[in-house]
Amino acid sequence: MPVRMKDIAEDLGVSLMTVSKALRNHPGVAEETRRRVCQRARELDYEPNLIARSLAGHRSFLIGLVVPDLMHSFFAEVAKGIEGRLAPSGYQIVICSSGEDTETELRAIKLLLARKVDGLIIASAAPHASRSMVELLEGGKARYVLIDRVVLNGKANYVGVNDDKAGFLATEHLIEQGCTRIAHLRGSMVSTGRGRLRGYHRALAKHGLKVPLEYVISGGHQDSTGYDAMQRLLQLNPRPDGVFCYNDPVAIGAMRAIIEAGLDVPHDIAVVGAGNIRYSDMLHVPLSTINYSTLQVGQSAAELLLQCIESKTPLPPKRILFPPRLVVRKSSLRHPPPASGIGRVLASAQLQKHAR
Amino acid sequence: MPVRMKDIAEDLGVSLMTVSKALRNHPGVAEETRRRVCQRARELDYEPNLIARSLAGHRSFLIGLVVPDLMHSFFAEVAKGIEGRLAPSGYQIVICSSGEDTETELRAIKLLLARKVDGLIIASAAPHASRSMVELLEGGKARYVLIDRVVLNGKANYVGVNDDKAGFLATEHLIEQGCTRIAHLRGSMVSTGRGRLRGYHRALAKHGLKVPLEYVISGGHQDSTGYDAMQRLLQLNPRPDGVFCYNDPVAIGAMRAIIEAGLDVPHDIAVVGAGNIRYSDMLHVPLSTINYSTLQVGQSAAELLLQCIESKTPLPPKRILFPPRLVVRKSSLRHPPPASGIGRVLASAQLQKHAR
């Protein structure tokens, strides 16, 4: 059986309380006593029972992280950012994936709360907060930060990217590349999906471009669903000559469909994704995309959550938005670079060749 | 403040114990009483405090997962497999990444143990178990399963892949493709690195091939390190005409170096990786690799750990090895398929085009 404080106390002939204080460097213990206690603790390989400490101290040093999909490298990288910021402060992360399912997500959050995690970081699968989610998160005094996707406008901490602008940048870039029939493989109606869709429409409107309704269809969130959706787009007449995809996995699936149909990316159809996931620059056709500052999103979310936890009084909700940044690669480069020398686009492409 | 059992008990005029039993469907409670308790609990939105339950019940329903790198899609997929198997049983996962650092790994394990996780799943960064790790894991009655990498031969549960065979398959395939100067970008001296290296040597020996010592150098574990290492290989004279890489990320980095040097993959240098990570089929040059049954490794590890936890008596250590499988793609295909029709290699390449 593991050593307990009580054992050390009896062993040393001091009280349990003295041991407790000494080990946590609390004031009110003689230096000499503290030394003896710490020494003996080390000798006995004492490790505090964190469950007991959590119960008594109302602090678990556990953070809950809820994401739609562990395998999506965007969330893996976010998780890495979070862990990097939290581990040094002694926190550990309980990770749950919802599989983009609202019910699963709700159960996970409920369980995490029952576990008394000190805080939550959530990339929600829900298009908007359900009544039960509001009750869960706002009912108690739960500390939480939403990332990537907003579900509680205004009243919640949020770290993400301006999705509207991301959609706008991607679409306008396609327009500048000479595409006139630009389709959009949209995501689900989560906030990122809605935002990117809005940006897409805004860019089209700005440039006076009209596209048939069928040019906007759901491409899901993964490469497999992107592949299927792109196959449907390929049936249309006239065929699109450019596609802005909800995210990089969808874009990768879409490119596969295009290439399998014997068409060329970017010359027959230019493709832009979103997320700038790892290896998107090493693909069959290197993928143009929107950079989402993935690691920083994770770090900031962790940072913000720590502040909420540390602070005695509830902090006013904060909203941190990283600027999206266009990364041009081959999948959307239809024009040779301007003869005048190094054009904006090419320079950008070269600079960002290895920028991950 | 959240509702406690005590509240329900007083509310209903029964004892705390009755509530406790009723809620957990313990025998020894009248059906009628149980109904009333459960009903009231639901009305009051009662959620058991899992910290308290853990402390009293000596069961946390928490599993610790320690991996070298969250971002490596191999471990992300393993994590997904683990979660898929564990979540239905009410377990949640505390995830820690060691960053391939032995000290960090040890601290993480210590913390997880102090948290009283019910079990551990570890992909260790260590080439072999240190004294402190043995003490930690074997000293107490910790339940744990090693994955991917072995550090405690024989005395520990292990789920992984036959790395020796993986290295052999990859190397022999390069030989069959006509490569005669086959290099190896090896990993660190973790068991997977050692095993793949051994397989590489075995294949060379079987076919009577000799290579200079400089053909085997460390390529690290990531694409960036693979890139650097490959650049060094390219200086050699004669240059290798084939490279077996420790894993897919390293292979991806290596391919980048080769292509940037103006050479062709596979005709100047054929490349094979290991791991069959997501999108390895969608790369600039689709990557030949060794499939590692990633999801199943995760699931089996979780399964095995559950058995250990459930069982009252300590189970004898079990060793589960998945067979490695060669996946041939363009990066190693130097010969046109045999004229006799569909050769083994091409058939395999086609079949596995979408096999992930």
Added chain:
DNA sequence: TTGAAAGCGCTACCAT
């Protein structure tokens, strides 16, 4: 079938 007592290992609060 029910419940009282005794923890689980630790911390907060208040005496001394």
Added chain:
DNA sequence: ATGGTAGCGCTTTCAA
């Protein structure tokens, strides 16, 4: 500076 008391919210053990 030190330590006793009283929990934290639950489960296990055993008596009624």
